[in-house]
Amino acid sequence: VVAPACFRMPLCRQLMELMGAVSSAKDHMTRHMRQGRSFAMLPGGVEEVVLNDQDVERAYIMKRKGFVKYALQYGFDIVPIYHFGETELYDVFWVFRVPCVLRWRLHIAEKFQLALGMGIGWPWMPNLPKRGKKCITVIGKQITLPHIKTPLPQDVEKYHNIYVEQLVDLYNENRHLLPSYASKELELW
DSSP states (O other), X not given: OBOGGGGTSTTHHHHHHHTTOOBOSHHHHHHHHHTTOOOOOOTTHHHHHXXXXXXXXXXXXXXXXXXXXXXXXXXXXXXXXXXXXXXXXXXXXXXXXXXXXXXXXXXXXXXHOOOOOOEEOBTTXXXXXXXXXXXXXXXXXXXXXXXXXXXXXXXXXXXXXXXXXXXXXXXXXXXXGSGGGXXXXXXXX
């Protein structure tokens, strides 16, 4: 599942279609779910890209409840997954990490689905990730959800809380796998 903007950019659209990507626009996603087709989703979206910082681990999840609502509505289970090491692939310029600038960038991302910022990866080719950095993906336990045709806000809240709790547990239980994460707490936004 990718941001709708990816389907409006030349070449990017064709690449997304070749990979079988689905737009995160409500009508596209719900059509996909009505067909019963499983898919992977990064609920943090472009906002989580904006929050990227090599020194702080953040997950943009507290306002992301729609995926839980649709999972309940269309009879899907959800599985928390965490990808360690990704925030260390690029160094975000200090000015983009200043709290007031970060809040401004997050506002732009929430309003326009546009990630503003700049980072440096490999010194000889800064747009490529740093060399020698390790990434590890860990997969949590499946959260079995009931099929509720019209989920109430309290249903969504209940299962969203379970998802967030399991995501934090997954992070805490596995952060030792990368030594640089051992002392990093996960901030929930």
